[in-house]
Amino acid sequence: MRTIAAAGLLFLLFFGPDIFAQDFKPSKTQFMIRGYGHSGLNYEKVNDEDPDVSYVGATFAPMFLFKHSDRLLFEAELEFELEDGEVKVGFEYANFNYVLNKYITARAGKFLLPFGTFMERLHPAWINRLSTLPLGFGHDGVAPSSGIGVELRGSAPIGSGKINYSLYMINGPVLVTSAMDPEEAGMLRFENFEDNNGNKAVGGRLGVLPLSNSSVELGVSFYNGLAGNTGSQYENVAASLYALDFSYVKQISAIKGILDIKAQYTQSNVSDANYYEMAPGDTIPVSYTFANTSNAYFAQLSYRPSMASGFIKNVEIVGRYSTLATPEGAEWEQEASQFAIGVNYWLSWRSVLKFSYQITESVGGHGNTGANTTKGMFAHWALGF
Amino acid sequence: MNKIKIISGIIAVMILTITLYSCTAQRAAASKKSGAQLWGENCIRCHNIPSPGDYNDVDWETIGLHMRIRANLTEEEIVKIVEFMKTVN
Numbered sequence: 001m002r003t004i005a006a007a008g009l010l011f012l013l014f015f016g017p018d019i020f021a022q023d024f025k026p027s028k029t030q031f032m033i034r035g036y037g038h039s040g041l042n043y044e045k046v047n048d049e050d051p052d053v054s055y056v057g058a059t060f061a062p063m064f065l066f067k068h069s070d071r072l073l074f075e076a077e078l079e080f081e082l083e084d085g086e087v088k089v090g091f092e093y094a095n096f097n098y099v100l101n102k103y104i105t106a107r108a109g110k111f112l113l114p115f116g117t118f119m120e121r122l123h124p125a126w127i128n129r130l131s132t133l134p135l136g137f138g139h140d141g142v143a144p145s146s147g148i149g150v151e152l153r154g155s156a157p158i159g160s161g162k163i164n165y166s167l168y169m170i171n172g173p174v175l176v177t178s179a180m181d182p183e184e185a186g187m188l189r190f191e192n193f194e195d196n197n198g199n200k201a202v203g204g205r206l207g208v209l210p211l212s213n214s215s216v217e218l219g220v221s222f223y224n225g226l227a228g229n230t231g232s233q234y235e236n237v238a239a240s241l242y243a244l245d246f247s248y249v250k251q252i253s254a255i256k257g258i259l260d261i262k263a264q265y266t267q268s269n270v271s272d273a274n275y276y277e278m279a280p281g282d283t284i285p286v287s288y289t290f291a292n293t294s295n296a297y298f299a300q301l302s303y304r305p306s307m308a309s310g311f312i313k314n315v316e317i318v319g320r321y322s323t324l325a326t327p328e329g330a331e332w333e334q335e336a337s338q339f340a341i342g343v344n345y346w347l348s349w350r351s352v353l354k355f356s357y358q359i360t361e362s363v364g365g366h367g368n369t370g371a372n373t374t375k376g377m378f379a380h381w382a383l384g385f
Numbered sequence: 386m387n388k389i390k391i392i393s394g395i396i397a398v399m400i401l402t403i404t405l406y407s408c409t410a411q412r413a414a415a416s417k418k419s420g421a422q423l424w425g426e427n428c429i430r431c432h433n434i435p436s437p438g439d440y441n442d443v444d445w446e447t448i449g450l451h452m453r454i455r456a457n458l459t460e461e462e463i464v465k466i467v468e469f470m471k472t473v474n
Contacts, residue, residue, distance in 0.1 A: 032447050032448075065447055065448075122431065127432045162459060164457035214427050349432070349439065350433065
């Protein structure tokens, strides 16, 4: 009996994989979980105050991809983040994609907006070459990052280069009024799960890759929509944003490595409106207004000696300059510029150790009036899986 | 603010030089290029380049469709790239 069992076992051991392999056919539908984890240590010092040193981020962002056929794809990403001892769950995106033909793909759901390139393509911790976001992105950013609605996108070869485009219609932005938050009156909030007015925001981007080697891309984006609540005094307040982006990435033998340049300029214009403030001693709120225009800009350059040998080919150096200017006369008036430099060590194509130093000079900003110099040092890691 | 001008200036000059340099590189439409070449040129634009061996055939199909949409690659490019990935992984 034992010999039979042993023979059976041996048989299975030798031939089992073959038997199973014959039965194994990849299914037409495929489900895949990918994503990334990220965390780090921040040291920040404002002027001569005591520095603030803390571990941050502890982010775990699983991404789900479900390929139903060669044309239909579902993508979703959640973001679990540890903040102030609590787990915050973010819902980055969830959308259906259907490839209509060679040149057009339709999407519906919540998606990252191709408004400029930073938020859609470059912000994940394993892609972003620095530990921080450029000024003007993230919390209080001047650019929208995601939206709920529908989109058509695609690309086509033109001459020896190619173009790509996107056109979307989403729940538009919300204008912050004095009643909502006096400190932020006039700001736009882009997280708008239920539309506050019947008007949808319309936006799009056109990208041009003029060279046959795809190394250069120039993009123009726009985003327009009404921002005030229907029926309120702000009902006709419109937001109109645009962005310009540039990208150059190429492995160049003369410098034995990859040169990567990314830049984006973003401008936001909101129609004039009256906001209200209560000065100390006043009994009735006083109205005020300002030219509601903000802009932000960043340019980043990185270099990795990818053609060198050994340890050095995984090292990358990066520098980034960014600025942010918010409206003069607003409670959140601010003028800031930031310079960041960093060294990265790539453990794999999507796992990295990042070390950086940055200095931010700002005047104004939330609850601030004077000028501030903030110096920061960051040691972060990101791991894509 | 002077610092801004200097840095912007340096970046502008670099961009210009590189663009001019790239313009002289050979021109060939995607239809004349191999999957390997298209992979090398396109998959480094946003993140580091993944190697074919990083995923199996089934995964490459899914990733191919995902990147075709997210990265706005043309149908021809992605078909050739996925084919290449599946051949050499």
